[in-house]
Amino acid sequence: MKKTLLFLCLTYSGINLLFAQDQNGIQAGGAKRMNIQGTYLGFAIPKSDDLELLPMMTPVVSKNESKDESALKLLKEEKMKEKEAAIQAGLDEESTTAQKTRGLDPTLIVGYNALGNQGTPSDNSCAVNKSGQLIAVVNSSIRTYNTGTGAGIGSIVGLQNFFSSISNGSLLSTNTCDPKVIFDPQADRFIVFAQTCEGNSSSSQLLLAFSKTSNPADGFYFYQFSGNQSAAVGTNVWFDYPKIGVSNHDVFVTGNLFTNNFDYEQSVIYQIDKTKCYAGQSLAAADASLWYNIANSPFTMVPMTNGQGGGYGNNMFLVSTDQTLFGTNLAIYEITNAVQNNPQIIDQYVTIPSAPSPADGIQQGTNVDLQIGDNRGMDGFYLNGTIHYVFHSDAGSGYSGVNYSRLKKNGSNWQLQNNKVIKITGKDCAFPAIASMGWTNTDQSALIHFLCSSNSDYPGMRAVFVNDNFQESNPIMVKAGTGYASVFPQGGVTRWGDYSGASRELNASVPTVWVFGMYGNTNNTWTNHFAKISKGAWPTDVEDIQQNTDSKVEVFPNPIEDVYSIQLDLPESGKIEIDLYDMNGRFVRHVYASQISKGNNLFSFNKGPLANGQYVLQFKLNNQPFKNEKISVTGR
Numbered sequence: 083m084k085k086t087l088l089f090l091c092l093t094y095s096g097i098n099l100l101f102a103q104d105q106n107g108i109q110a111g112g113a114k115r116m117n118i119q120g121t122y123l124g125f126a127i128p129k130s131d132d133l134e135l136l137p138m139m140t141p142v143v144s145k146n147e148s149k150d151e152s153a154l155k156l157l158k159e160e161k162m163k164e165k166e167a168a169i170q171a172g173l174d175e176e177s178t179t180a181q182k183t184r185g186l187d188p189t190l191i192v193g194y195n196a197l198g199n200q201g202t203p204s205d206n207s208c209a210v211n212k213s214g215q216l217i218a219v220v221n222s223s224i225r226t227y228n229t230g231t232g233a234g235i236g237s238i239v240g241l242q243n244f245f246s247s248i249s250n251g252s253l254l255s256t257n258t259c260d261p262k263v264i265f266d267p268q269a270d271r272f273i274v275f276a277q278t279c280e281g282n283s284s285s286s287q288l289l290l291a292f293s294k295t296s297n298p299a300d301g302f303y304f305y306q307f308s309g310n311q312s313a314a315v316g317t318n319v320w321f322d323y324p325k326i327g328v329s330n331h332d333v334f335v336t337g338n339l340f341t342n343n344f345d346y347e348q349s350v351i352y353q354i355d356k357t358k359c360y361a362g363q364s365l366a367a368a369d370a371s372l373w374y375n376i377a378n379s380p381f382t383m384v385p386m387t388n389g390q391g392g393g394y395g396n397n398m399f400l401v402s403t404d405q406t407l408f409g410t411n412l413a414i415y416e417i418t419n420a421v422q423n424n425p426q427i428i429d430q431y432v433t434i435p436s437a438p439s440p441a442d443g444i445q446q447g448t449n450v451d452l453q454i455g456d457n458r459g460m461d462g463f464y465l466n467g468t469i470h471y472v473f474h475s476d477a478g479s480g481y482s483g484v485n486y487s488r489l490k491k492n493g494s495n496w497q498l499q500n501n502k503v504i505k506i507t508g509k510d511c512a513f514p515a516i517a518s519m520g521w522t523n524t525d526q527s528a529l530i531h532f533l534c535s536s537n538s539d540y541p542g543m544r545a546v547f548v549n550d551n552f553q554e555s556n557p558i559m560v561k562a563g564t565g566y567a568s569v570f571p572q573g574g575v576t577r578w579g580d581y582s583g584a585s586r587e588l589n590a591s592v593p594t595v596w597v598f599g600m601y602g603n604t605n606n607t608w609t610n611h612f613a614k615i616s617k618g619a620w621p622t623d624v625e626d627i628q629q630n631t632d633s634k635v636e637v638f639p640n641p642i643e644d645v646y647s648i649q650l651d652l653p654e655s656g657k658i659e660i661d662l663y664d665m666n667g668r669f670v671r672h673v674y675a676s677q678i679s680k681g682n683n684l685f686s687f688n689k690g691p692l693a694n695g696q697y698v699l700q701f702k703l704n705n706q707p708f709k710n711e712k713i714s715v716t717g718r
Contacts, residue, residue, distance in 0.1 A: 083363055083380055084348070088232070090665070092395075093369075099351065099621075101360065105608070111188075112376065112377035112378075112415070112427045112428065112429040113373045113375055113376040114374055114375045115371050115372065115373050115374075115425070115426045115427075116311075116313070116314050116371065116374070117367040117368055117370065117371055118307065118308070118311060118352075118367070118370050118371065118372045119365070119370070120305050120306065120307045120354060120369070120370045120536075121252065121305065121307070121367040121637065122247040122304075122305055122362070122363070122364045122365060123248055123304040123305060123306055124303075124304060125248070125294070125301055125302070125303050125304070125362055125473060125595050126247035126248040126301060126302065126304065127247075127299070127300070127301035127302075128239050128243065128244045128247045128301075129243075130236060130237030130238065130239055130304070131246070131283060132143040132182075143605050146322070146323055146455060146577075146580050147322055147323075147338070147340055147344060147346070147500075148455060148456045149338075149346045149381045149456070150346070150460075151344075151503070152321050153633050154455075154456055155281055157438065157439055158439065158440075158441050158446055161438070161439070161440055161441035161476060161480035162352070162480055164274060164441070164449075164477055164479050165441050165444070165480030165481060166481035167479070168479035168480070168481075168508075171526045186269070186547055186549055186553060186555035186556075187547065187553070187555045187556050187558055188529060188545060188547040188555060188558060188559075188615050188616065188617055189326065189448050189615065189616050189617070190545075190558055190559075190560060190613060190614075190615055190645065191594075191613075191614040191615065192232070192542070192613065192614050193560065193561055193611055193612065193613035193614070194227070194232035194611065194612055194613070195609055195610065195611050196218045196225065196227065196234075196531055196598075196611065196612050197218055197219075197220050197222075197223050197224075197225055197238060197610045198609070199579070200575050201220070201221035201222045201259065201486060202213065202221070202570065202576075202607075202608065202612055203221070203568040203577040203578060203579050203580045203600075203608075204220040204221060204579070204599075204600045204608055205220060205221045205260055205579075205580045205581060206219075206220055206579075206581070206582050206583045206598040206600060206610060207219050207220075207261055207262045207263050207581070207583040207598065208220070208263065208583035208584075208585050208596055208597070208598035208612055209264050209295075209587075209645065210229060210265060210585045210587050210588075210596050211265050211270070211272065211296050211584075212267070212270070212296065212588050212589045213297070213465070214228065214229040214230055214587075215227070215229070215235065215296075215297065216228075216229050216230065216585070216596055216612065217263045217265075217272055217274065217298055218260075218262050218263075218379060218583075218598055218610070218612055219241070219246070219261040219274065219276075220241075220261065220610055221241065221259045221260070222240065222241055222249050222430055223239060223240050223241055223260065224238070224239050224241055224244050224261070224263075224274065224472070225237070225238045225239065226298045229587070229596065229614065230591045232363050235298075235299065235439070236299060237583050238290075239283070241258045241259075241261055241276055241299065242256050242257070242258045243432065244566060245258060245289045245290070245291065245304065245618050246277075247274055247304070248304060252306055253278065253287065253306075254278055254284070254285035254286075254287055255278035255279065255280045255285040255287070255688075256624040257278060257280055258274060258276045258277065258278055258279060258289065259277065259278075259279035260274040260275075260277050260279065260322070260323060260502060261274070261275060261276045262274070262324055262325070262326045262584065263275070263583075264326055264327070264328065264387065264585075265585065265588075266328045266356070267359055267390075267391045267392070267588055268290060268328075268330060268392065268393050268525065269298040269356070269357075270295075270620060271293045271294075271296060271360055271620070272292075272293040272296075273290065273291070273292055273293075273326065273328070273333060273356070274290070274291040274293075274302070275288070275289065275290055275291075275324055275335060276289045277289065277321055277322075277324060277337075278309070278311060280320075281320055281322075281340070281344070282342055283309075283310040283318035283319055283320045283341075283342055284310070284318075285320075286308065286309030286310045286320035286321050287306055287307065287308060287309055287321075288303070288306070288307040288309055288321060288335060288352065289305075289306055290305045290306075290307070290333070290335075290339075290354075290359070291302070291303070291304050291305075291360075292305070292356070292359045292360050293339075294362070295541050296513050297390070299450060299662070300494075300529045301364040302359070303359060303361075304310065304584070305354075305359055305365070307322030307352060307354075307370065308343050309337070309339075310648045311350070314350075314372055314374045315339060315347055315348060315350075315374055315375075317341060317347065318342060319339040319340060319341055319347050319543075320339070320340055320342070321337045321338075321339060321350075321380060321549070322337055322338050322339070322340055322389065322449050322502070323337055323338050323458075323580075324337045325337070325382065325383065325384045325385055325424055325459070327384075327385025327386060327387040327398060327400075328356060328385075328387050328393070328412070329393060329394075329395065329396050329397060329420075329691065330392075330393040330394075330396050330400045331355065331356065331357060331396045331420040331421070332353050332354060332356055332393055332396070332421050333353075333354050333356040333359070333399070333419055334351060334353055334354075334385040334398050334400070335351070335352040335418070336349065336350070336352070336353070336382070336383040336384070336385060336400065337350060337352075337361040338381060338382060339357050346381075347504065348372045348374060348375065348376070348379065348380075348381065348548075349376065349380050349381055349382065349383055349402070350372055350373060350376070351372070351373035351376070351383065351400065351417070352370065352371075352372055352373075352450070353370065353371045353372075353373065353398075353417065353421045353425070354369065354370045354421065354540050355369040355370065355420070355421050355422065356368075360480065368421070368422050369421060369422065370421065370592075370630060371421050371425075373417070373427060375595075376415070376427070376429075377427075378403075378404075378413050378429060378431065379400035379457060379555075379653075379670075380413050380415070381402060381403070381431060381594060382402060382403070382458035382459045382470065383399050383400040383401065383402045383415065383459065384400060384459040384460070384461060384462045385398055386398050386399040386400065386401065386403070386462050386464035386469055386471075387463055387464065388463065388464055388465065389463035389464060389470065389517065389518030389528075389586065390518050390520075390586065390588065391523075391588050392523075394437055394464060394523070394662075396417070396419050396420040396423070397416055397417060397418050397419065397425075398415075398417045399414065399415070399416050400414070400415040400471060401413070401414050401415075401459060401469060401471045401489075402415075402458075402459055402463055403437065403457050403458060404431070404475055405458045408436055408437070408438045409429045409434070409436065409437035409438060409439075409457045409473075409475060409485075410433060410434065410435075410436050410437070411432065411433055411434065412432045412434055412471065412487060412489070412498075413429060413430075414431075414469070414489065414496050415427055415428065415429050416428045416429075416434060427507050430495070430496050432489060432496055432497065432498050432535070433498070433514040434485075434487055434498060435501060435502050435702065437457055437473075437475035437476070437485050438457065438475060438476045438505075438631055439454075439455070439456045439457040439475065440454055440457075440474060440475060440476040440477065440481060440482035440483075440510070440512075441454070441480035441481070441482070441576060442454050442575055443482060443510035443512060443535050443541075444535065444536065444537050445535045445536070445537075445539070445540060445541055445563075445566045445567065445602065446535075446537060446538055446539055446540050446566060447540065447565070447566040448566040448568060448606075449574060450566065450567075450568045450571045450574055450575065450576050451574060451575045451576070452510070452512075452535055452541060452567070452575070452576060452578035452579075453575050453576065453578050453659045454474065454482050454510065454512045454513075454578065454579075455580075457474065457475045457485070457491050457706055458473060458474045459471065459472075459473050460472050460474065460513060460514050460515065460581055461514060461515045461516050461581070461584070462516060463516065463517065463518060463528075465518055465520070465523065465526060465564075466523050466524055466526075467490060467491050468488055468489065468490050468491075468499070468526050469485070469487075469488070469489040469490075469496070470487075470488055470516055470518075470526070470528055471486070471487045471488075471489065472484055472485065472486050472514040472515075472516045472530060473485050473514070474511065474512040474513065474514060474532075475503065477505035477511070478505065481509065481510055481511075482510040482511055482512045483503040483504055483505035483506075483511050484500070484503065484504040484505075484511050484512075484514040484530055484532050484546070485502075485503050485504075486500075486501065486502055486503075486504060486514075486516075486530065486548065487500070487501045488500045488501075488526065488552065489677070492675055493623050500552040501568075502552070502554065504530065504532075504546050504548075504554060504557075504611075506534065506536075506557055507710050508537065508538075509534055509535065509536040509539065510534065510535050510536060510546070511532045511533070511534050511557075512532060512533055512534075512579060513532060513533045513578070513579035513580065513581050513582045513599075514531065514532040515531045515532070515581065515582045515583050515584035515597065516528050516530045516531075516584060516611055517527070517529055517531075517584040517585060517586045517595040518586050518593075519547060519586070519593040519594075519595055519617060521551065521593060521617075521710075522700075522707040524706060524707055525548045525550050525707075526550050527547065527548065527593070527596075528548050528617060529545055529546075529547055529548075529581075529584065529593075529595045530546050530547075530548065530584075531543065531544075531545045531560065531582055531584045531595075531597035531599065531615075532544060532545070532546075532582065532598070532599075533578065533579050533582060534557075535563070535597055535598025535602075537561075539563065540562070540564060540565055540566055540567075540576065540601070540602045541563045541566070541567055541601055541602040542559065542560070542561050542562045542563040542601045542602070543560035543561040543597070543599040543600070543601055543611060543613070543617055544558060544559055544560055545557065545558050545560050545584075545597060546556045546558075558615075559609045559693070560597060560599070560611075560613050560615070561599070561601045561613065562601065563602040563603070564601070564602065564603050564604050565602050565603050565605065565606055566602050566606055567602040567603075567606060567607060567608055568606045569606075569607050569608065577598070579599075582597065582598060582599040582600075583597060583598035583599070583612075583616070584596070584597045584598075585598075587614075590616070591669070592616050592617055593616065593617045594614060594615070594616045595614075595615050595653075596612060596613070596615075597612065597615060598610070598611070598612040598613075599611060604693065604699040632653035633650070633651065633652055633653060633700045633701075633703065633708050633709060634649075634650070634651040635649070635651075635709055636648070636649045637699065637708045637713055637715070640713050640714060641713075641714035641715065641716045642689050642713055642714065642715050642716065643689075643716055643717060644687075644689060644717075645686055645687070645688050646687055646688045646689065646713075647684060647685065648660070648684070648685045648687070648699075649683070649684050649685075650678070650682070650683045650684075650701075651681065651682050651683075652678070652679075652680050652681065652683065652703060653680060654680045654703070654704075655677070655678065655679045655680045656678070657675070657676070657677050657678075657702075657703070657704055657705070658674065658676060658677075658678045658683075658701070658702070658703055659671040659672075659674070659675045659701070659702040659705075660672075660674040660675070660699055660701055660702075661673060661699070661700045661701070661702075662692075662699055662700075663697065663698045663700060664695070664698075665695075665696050665697065665698065666698055670692075670697065673687060673699065674687070689715055689717075692715050693715070694715050694716055694717045695714075695715060696712060696713070696715075697712070697713050697715065698710050698711065698712055698713070699701040699712075699713055
């Protein structure tokens with residue numbers, strides 16, 4: 083019997099704050115919340131099971147169920163007819179004139195194949211720490227790599243064996259899947275996630291591993307949570323398709339719940355005290371909560387972790403594409419506090435251009451299509467008041483493109499700042515991952531990685547850079563496919579992706595992102611591949627990246643031979659900092675730092691032993707960058 087709920091809805095500045103409670107629930111805002119019990123399994127350093135010596139594995143391990151499979155199937159059939167008509171009309175040929183903004187293209191530095199044994203789809207996820215160690219994880223296995231050489235550190239460990247290292251029989255299934263890994267720069271630790279994948283409530287579990295130090299070789303603390311919180315949702319369910327993020331205090335895991343008849347029930351959020359998990363402590367009931375009966379019935383909520391080195395408080399923003407297959411809204415949620423401090427949940431809808439689910443993908447050399455799925459949220463991050471959010475949707479003629487939104491907080495309201503569909507004519511672009519690629523924490527530039535295939539291409543990996551002004555680069559090839567993929571096709575469709583990975587390298591001298599995906603190989607299966615992508619020089623429009631238009635900067639003479647002057651006209655007093663970088667973004671030296679008054683200020687400097695060449699002066703006022711100015715040093 084369903085419990086009777088009392089709802090009170092308050093609307094303030096377009097934001098809904100709903101309260102719901104019953105005799106067992108906790109008042110929680112636009113959702114219900116209940117304390118749940120997590121189990122600490124112990125500490126272990128997982129040992130290799132020599133997976134690289136085994137033959138290629140190809141079980142279909144993850145479900146990736148949609149909210150309404152029947153409606154999605156009908157929509158995809160219509161979208162595929164549009165795609166076939168475009169091909170017949172010759173509209174699928176890639177345009178040679180659709181060049182994007184010149185000078186924005188990122189640089190592929192290096193790439194390596196990884197984790198050759200896998201299930202299908204791969205479900206690629208990666209994270210890199212500050213010491214150049216990258217954890218790559220797919221449906222079958224996990225391994226740490228040296229980003230400097232691409233060499234594996236230690237051996238490959240099977241995903242199931244990784245989580246059963248000290249479980250002592252507590253795992254309810256030997257089938258683990260849907261892995262995720264993130265690096266938490268505040269704690270300097272990794273978090274690895276997987277779930278059991280039987281598609282049944284009796285064995286549904288969430289598995290989490292927290293690294294003891296920043297070095298994965300030092301071992302992990304392991305925890306387990308039930309994916310079948312039937313006491314909350316009122317029926318037996320199983321957990322599917324996770325997303326993961328961290329606030330200053332907690333880790334958040336989201337997922338979709340299905341009944342044993344594969345009917346969609348609802349989406350939920352697990353909020354867990356990460357500080358206790360990093361210490362390997364047992365959890366009390368108050369240390370973990372489940373959010374359920376969430377307002378507006380979201381599907382696949384993406385937590386927005388800070389995109390660079392820091393957090394943004396004990397709150398967490400989450401975004402979901404709305405529940406229809408036509409995706410005309412984004413639902414934005416905020417959990418307001420740490421798990422033990424009576425958090426509330428606030429929700430708001432923001433309208434975007436219609437974003438229907440696309441047709442399945444096509445590939446060269448075969449009639450087997452690539453399963454793209456629906457228009458659920460894929461990835462995102464938060465940085466300095468802006469949310470970045472990506473998923474794939476119809477890009478025209480049934481082809482898939484990357485739907486990218488930037489959302490800006492204006493007072494208490496979220497507003498759509500920019501939206502675009504990144505597309506390549508005649509190609510399917512799907513399963514995007516996004517990472518910050520800005521020079522500073524006020525630079526909203528981002529790198530988007532995605533999988534790509536077409537009638538004239540084998541499935542491969544590509545990437546696009548979008549700068550602070552929302553200008554898009556040309557797509558670069560990260561890894562071209564060498565053959566089509568046909569792994570356990572069903573009804574002429576094989577699994578493709580589910581998601582890919584992207585992780586910012588936090589202490590790189592230039593903005594650098596590591597991406598992780600897969601490409602079709604000559605055996606008609608998948609090969610996993612991770613790659614390093616950088617912005618190799620300051621943006622060509624560096625003089626225009628100015629956060630405060632009231633601040634004026636003039637450097638003269640420029641070019642500089644010996645002595646030069648800097649005139650600053652500032653709207654407020656404060657601490658001014660001037661730093662010098664080379665054109666590859668490497669720090670050269672501090673030029674000046676002091677408290678100054680608002681208005682006109684004039685300083686003179688000697689170039690000293692500075693070598694001839696081009697440089698960038700970066701100006702900060704009260705720790706906020708507001709101007710980058712190119713200079714040339716010529717000497718005499």
